Amino acid sequence: EPEVTQTPSHQVTQMGQEVILRCVPISNHLYFYWYRQILGQKVEFLVSFYNNEISEKSEIFDDQFSVERPDGSNFTLKIRSTKLEDSAMYFCASSALGASGTDTQYFGPGTRLTVL
């Protein structure tokens, strides 16, 4: 069964450093998402992406964050200057149909980001 993959599984970085989290969505999917879960808190939506542009973003997704689909298979989340509060599990998801009611989002296993 096709699945969403994410690398690395765990990333440790120093405050102020840039990080790039990578995701490979399911190959025929067109809609891509990032969510995050701070330890002990809810899974929160960050951004959705379709047709090479952001279709929706949350207030968390400020200028420090950016997303890109650099080639036909990868989908990346960049955090320019990490803060301690960016420490979280970051989940990538993809779906075939976007906001369609029948659509299912398929999630990757997550990248645990630790900012020291």
Place this chain on the structure above:
Amino acid sequence: AQSVTQLDSQVPVFEEAPVELRCNYSSSVSVYLFWYVQYPNQGLQLLLKYLSGSTLVESINGFEAEFNKSQTSFHLRKPSVHISDTAEYFCAVRSSNTGKLIFGQGTTLQVKP
């Protein structure tokens, strides 16, 4: 705006006992409802979903959930749990005009032998 509340952070239960994981939502528009499960060291997997039609939906591994519009609930149930059901369960909602999922805080189901 939508929100989701999962009333229990942890639910310990013995194997073969029934279980109910509670989920309530709030929304001013129609929503679609989902239950996701996360096994240790894995991603979120869709367990079941309510889009329209019959208010009782079932998964392939014996879970079911019932959409109750008047009580704004979507509780997850299983009549007899297995050790392998031990996992984190997340309830989520989405309105029809967005792909954004709104999640509850999750409920850890701990099945004991």
